[in-house]
Amino acid sequence: MKGALTTVPIIKELDIVGARQSGRNLARDLGFGSVDQARIATAISELARNIYLYAGSGEISFQEVQGASPVGLKIVASDHGPGIENVSKVMEDGYSTSGGLGAGLPGVKRLMDEFDIISDDNGTKIIVVKWLR
Amino acid sequence: MKGALTTVPIIKELDIVGARQSGRNLARDLGFGSVDQARIATAISELARNIYLYAGSGEISFQEVQGASPVGLKIVASDHGPGIENVSKVMEDGYSTSGGLGAGLPGVKRLMDEFDIISDDNGTKIIVVKWLR
C-alpha cells in the first residue's frame, strides 16, 4: 500500500472506533508490534475525538511513508471546524482539549514520532508520523 | 503471631533477600495480596540495603500490630551506624541514600502507610507500618 491513502470520515462517535480499527490494521500490516499498535490507536482516538467534539465532522487519513526510517505510518486528521485559537496553549500539559481526562494533543505528540499542526479560520490539520523501529 | 517478634540480622548482602523472604511470608500469612507483598518486599530491600551499605550491620524486625486497621505489619530497621546527619535532606526526592537508582527513604515512605525515623550518633531506627485493607 506504499503511498496509498485510506480515509475514514469522522461524523458520529462510533467513527472514532472505525478510525482506530483502520489504523490498527494498517499498523499491524506494516509490522508494528502490540505496544505501538496500542499507542497508534490511542493517538487516533484522541485526534478523532477532537474532530467529533470540536469541529463536528472531519476525516482521518492514513498513508505509508518513507523517511527517517524505511517504513512509517502517517496519519492526517483534518476538519473545517473553527480552528484552534492559541495552539501553544493547547500544546501545554494540563490544558486538555477533550474534557480534562484525555491525553490531549501533548499526549498525541508523546505517542508519535513526528507532530505538526496547522490551524486557522478554515479548520485544523494535524499530521503525525510513527516510524517502525 | 499477634505481637510476636521475628528478627532478621543484616550482616551480609544475602541477608537482604532473607529479610525480604521473612517479610513476604509474614505478609502473606496476615492476608496481604500480591501487590502489597511486592511493595512490602521492596521497602524491606531498601531498608536492609541502607543498613548493609551505610551502617555495616543491623537488623530488621517484624511484628503484627493493631491500630488504624485491625491487622498491620510493623517493620523496624535498626542499626548502630554513624546516623543520618540531615534527616530532612535524606527525605527529599532525588537525594537517594542507596546510590542513585534506589527508591530511597521517600520511596519507602510511599510504599508503606506509616513512617517514622530517629537518627543520632548512636545509630538509626526506622519504623514503618503497612495496614491490611
Added chain:
Amino acid sequence: MSSTKSDIKQYQDLLKQYLDTKDEVVLYQAEQLSKEIKQDVSPDEIIDEHYNTLLKLIPDMDSQIKDSFEFLIQTMTSYALAYKEYHELRTKQLELKAEIEVAANMQNTLLSTSIPQVDGLDIGATSIPAKLMNGDYYHFVQDDEGNVGVAIADVIGKGIPAAFFMSMIKYAMESFPENRMYPKVILELLNRVVERNVESGMFVTMFYGLYDVQRQLFYYATAGHEPGFIYRAQEDQFKEIDAKGLLLGVKKEVKYNQYVDEIHDGDLIVLLTDGVTECRSGDRFIEREEVLDVIKENKHLPAQDIVDNVYKYLERLQNFTLRDDFTLIVMKRSS
C-alpha cells in the same frame, strides 16, 4: 496508594467482553477507562486485577503463567512508586507554576507600555516569553512634541532571573525626566544602573531609538543589541541597521555613538531581539532572510498585523516551543 475498587471492576467486565468479542470498540472503552482510573489505580494494581480476572475465567491456568504474574507485579513496584511520585510532582509543579504566573502577571502590569498614536507613523509591537516570565522588554515614550522614543532590550539569559532583572531596568527608565532625551544619553545612564548591580552577573543588550516626527529622522544608539533593519520602499529592500556599542553593565563609564537615518514614505523600521532571528526549526537554523521575507510579504498590512503574522509563522516553524523570548517591533511610515 488506595484504589477505587468500583472503577476497577469495570476492568474485569471489559476484559471479559473483549475476550468474547475481540472488538475494537472494547479496546476503545478500555482506553477511556484507563484515563479515568489513572489517578487512583497504579500500574501494579491493574496487573493484579488483570491476573485475578483471568484466574476466574481460566481456573486451570498453567502454573507457570500464575507464577509469572507474581514476577511481573514485583517488577511493576518501581513503576508504581514512580507513578505516585508523578502525582505528587504534578501538584508541586502546579503550585509553583501558579506562583510564577502571579509574578508574570505582575510583571506584565509593571512593564506595560502603550503604543503611541502618531499621524503618519503606524507602530506594531509584541513580546512573548519563552518561559512564563519575560527577559525581553520594550517600551515607548512620547514627548510634548510627539516624538517617539522606543527601547528594546534583552537580558542575557531567560526565565525568572532575567525577568527579575528586567524589572530593574524598567524602574530605572521611569525615573528619567520626561522631556526629549537622546538615545546615547539614555544608554549611558542605564549602563551606570546595570553596572552598579554588576554582582548580579547579569548583562543587558539594548537598542534605543528616537523618531523625530517633524523631520522624519530616526536617531538611535545600541548597546550590543541584535541589529534591526530598515526597509527602503524605494529600493524594495532591507538594510541592516549598522550600529555598534558595548552591552550594558560591562564597564563603568561607556560612551555610546549616536546614528541618524532619514525615513521616507513606505519605509519600515524593524527592531527585534535575537529570539526572532536565532530561532531554530529542528536542526535547521532559520535564516534572517526568511524572517525578512515574511515581513516583506506582509508589508501592506497594518504594523500590528505584520508583527503578529511574523510571530505566527515562526511559532509554527519552531513547533510551538519558543527557545528564547521573542520581541518584535515594526514602525511604518505612511503619510
Added chain:
Amino acid sequence: MSSTKSDIKQYQDLLKQYLDTKDEVVLYQAEQLSKEIKQDVSPDEIIDEHYNTLLKLIPDMDSQIKDSFEFLIQTMTSYALAYKEYHELRTKQLELKAEIEVAANMQNTLLSTSIPQVDGLDIGATSIPAKLMNGDYYHFVQDDEGNVGVAIADVIGKGIPAAFFMSMIKYAMESFPENRMYPKVILELLNRVVERNVESGMFVTMFYGLYDVQRQLFYYATAGHEPGFIYRAQEDQFKEIDAKGLLLGVKKEVKYNQYVDEIHDGDLIVLLTDGVTECRSGDRFIEREEVLDVIKENKHLPAQDIVDNVYKYLERLQNFTLRDDFTLIVMKRSS
C-alpha cells in the same frame, strides 16, 4: 519512547529463572533490574516483553490469555504516557528550582543595604525568607547630617510574587532625592507607587523612621505595619510603638500621621515584621512577650548579636521551618 533493548533481555532471563526456581533472590534481582531500566522502558513495554517471553516458553498458550495481553497493553498506554510525562516533569522541576535560586541570589544583591555607622547609635538587622525569595524588606539611608532613615516593609503574601513586588518598592525608594525626607512624606509617595500598580493585587505594610542624631529624636509613620517597640532603659520595660496608618496601595491619596519620640541613653528601638511575632511552635503561638524577653536578656550585647540571637532562638522553636519571612531591626542608643 525508545527502550534499551539489551537491558530488557535481562527481564526474559530473570523471568525464566524465577519460573524454574521460584526463589526470592530472583524477585530481588527483578526489583533491582526494574530500578535500572525504569528510565528507558515504559510499563507497556515491560508487559510486552513479559508476554513475548511467556509465548516462547509456552507456545500452545491458551488463546484467551494471548488476547488478554493485547487488552492489558492497551490499558497500559495511558500509564506509559503518564510515565513519559513524569520524566519530563522531573527535569522541568529541577530547572525551575535552579532558576528560582538564581533569582533569589540576585534579589539579595539588589536589595542589599549597608548598615550606617553612627556614633552613639548601634544598629543590627537581619531578614530571612521563609521560601527561597524574600517578601520582606529593610533599607537604611543616611543624609548629609548623618541622620538615619530606616524602612521596614512586608508584602502581604510570600514567595516569588511578593519578592518581585518588593523589588519595585526598592527602585521607587532609590529614585527619591537623597536629602532629608520625613517619614510621612515617604509613605505618601510610596503609597502612590503601589496604588498605581493596584491591578497586581499586592499590598504592602511599611514602617518608616528617621533618627535625628543631633537631637536624639525618632520620627516615624506607619502604613499598617506590625507595631515595633521602644525599650526604655530607665523604666526597664518595653513600650509598644503606638502609630496608625493605612496599608500602602489601598487608596489613592492617603495622608499619614507622623509621630516623634525622644530616645535616651540605653534605649532600644525594635522594628520587626509579623514573621517575628506570629511565629508558631507546633500548635502553640509564641507570645510577643517571649520575643521581648529574649531581647531583654541580650540587651547588653551589640545590636547585631541581639538580632542574631533572637533569630536563632525562634528558628529552633519553629523546628527550623519558618512559616513567614522574618525581619528584625534593633537600634541601640549608647553615648
